[in-house]
Amino acid sequence: MISLLISGHNYQHDLYELIRAFLPEEEILFLDRVEEYSKVGYLIKSSLYEDKKGFVAISEISLYDDTLYNYKVDINSININHYSQEQLFKLAIKGSLFQILSNLTKNNMPWGILTGIRPNKIMHNLLDLGYSNNKAIEILSKEYKINKIKAELLNNISKIQRKHLYPIDNDKYSIYISIPFCPSICSYCSFSSLPINKYNNFVEEYVNNLIYEIQETSKLVSKKKLNTVYIGGGTPTSISTVFLDRIIYEVYKNFGENILEFTVEAGRPDTINYEVLTMLRNYNINRISINPQTMEDRTLKAVGRTHNSRDVVDAYNLAKKLGFSIINMDLILGLPGEGIEEVKRTLSKIKELDPENLTIHNLSLKRGSFYKKNIDEINPIKQSGINMEDQIQEYINEMELYPYYLYRQKQISGNLENIGYSKKNMECLYNISMMEEKETIIGLGMGAVSKFYNPITNRIKRIPNFKGINDYINRIDELIKNKKEVLL
Secondary structure, eight states: OEEEEEESOOOHHHHHHHHHHHOTTSOEEEESSGGGOOSSSEEEEEEEEEETTEEEEEEEEEETTEEEEEEEEEGGGOOOTTOOHHHHHHHHHHHHHHHHHHHHHTOOOTTTTOOSSOTHHHHHHHHHTTOOHHHHHHHHHHTSOOOHHHHHHHHHHHHHHHHHHOSOOTTEEEEEEEEOEESSOOTTOOSOOEEHHHHGGGHHHHHHHHHHHHHHHHTTSTTSEEEEEEEEESOGGGSOHHHHHHHHHHHHHHHOSOOSEEEEEEEOGGGOOHHHHHHHHHTTOOEEEEOOBOSOHHHHHHTTOSOOHHHHHHHHHHHHHTTOSEEEEEEEETOTTOOHHHHHHHHHHHHHHOOSEEEEEEOBOOTTSGGGGGHHHHOHHHHHOOOOHHHHHHHHHHTTOEEEEEEOOTTBGGGOOEEEEESTTOOOHHHHHHHHTOSEEEEESTTOEEEEEETTTTEEEEEEOOSSHHHHHHTHHHHHHHHHHHHO
16 A cells, blocks of 8 residues: 655646556555555655745655655756756656655666656657757656666667658648457457457448548548558458458548558458458558467467467468568567567567567556456566566567667556567658657547647647447547548
């Protein structure tokens, strides 16, 4: 139990998330007065006040009546030009809390005070403010408490991304299309995916509504410039080739053929065959994903996959034979029953295939996934405490891959990150745009989220589509109206 008493500020959510990063199993209780502390578990006090020299943030942790640690940060000691007073307050408040939690747990979190999904946005913002790369790294390390290795990682990624993101073009946009059906639902998955055997009767009506949304949305962006298209899911190739063909045809018909990058997430190798790959090649789809998650057959069966590792190899080789120049493969570290040796065997097999893009996820177990409650029993990597990063990096170097985008998730294994790697000049442009939020993304289909970017305020306006298939089908005109209100 953690009792949290805040005074002088209202950053409850930020402190809650930071405490959870250090002490994920502890219940956190907010107090209004110190007298409410029941002397069960720790009491953390976080205060912001002004003295003669300026504002000061102080954090203190105690057990019963004994103060264990306290740490004070003088706001004037934070030297970041152009940061607002609110930004400086938040840095100081979180920084002081970070220090006492590090002292208590003896755990110096590699991502410092950051608990959000997109840490690279901070690097871009610092560079946009005119700081050099070296100075930005220094600020990330000193003020955000990020360790030097992670700060260097953000720097390397930002160098690749900025040539695609800048100069900012307010008329440029990308499209995400959701095909929510899957052959089966993996036990670690928390997405709003629909098993196609159960929902097969909905597919045609869903496709018809999706095409209607494509047609109506295209009228709203006729004066803008389409950058990339990404068809994801679910597993888009789980629907019939005829339906997927119709969707892609309508994209070209309504938005034009001048598309810099067109990705289709084929995903599951048990949905990939000569017919669907030939159709995609005929439409000049220049990037696909074939996602094994692991090359261990026992694990694939355990998580509910209906294919084996041989199917992955066959699907990959067929795609290469048909001329796909960029193939992405996804892997997940921390799957049930997998330890160091299983991960190394998987990486060795992926190395033999040599994909142009490789995305490595650390397992994030959310409430919607079956394994959330049982992670300690099923995850040997978590139990062993062995750091896989150095061993993974050896394979990455041998494949001549470079990190080009990164994001984090809550409840992620080891409080680490997910990284997308690419061979030189083969980065996925959509992933960069989507993750760094410097471009409008229009989401079409069930559960898709549109993110409208305002370059003046550097802010995003989110408009989600309905997550349920019945709502999506029956209330499609509401979704189009929502987009119209922003775009026109």
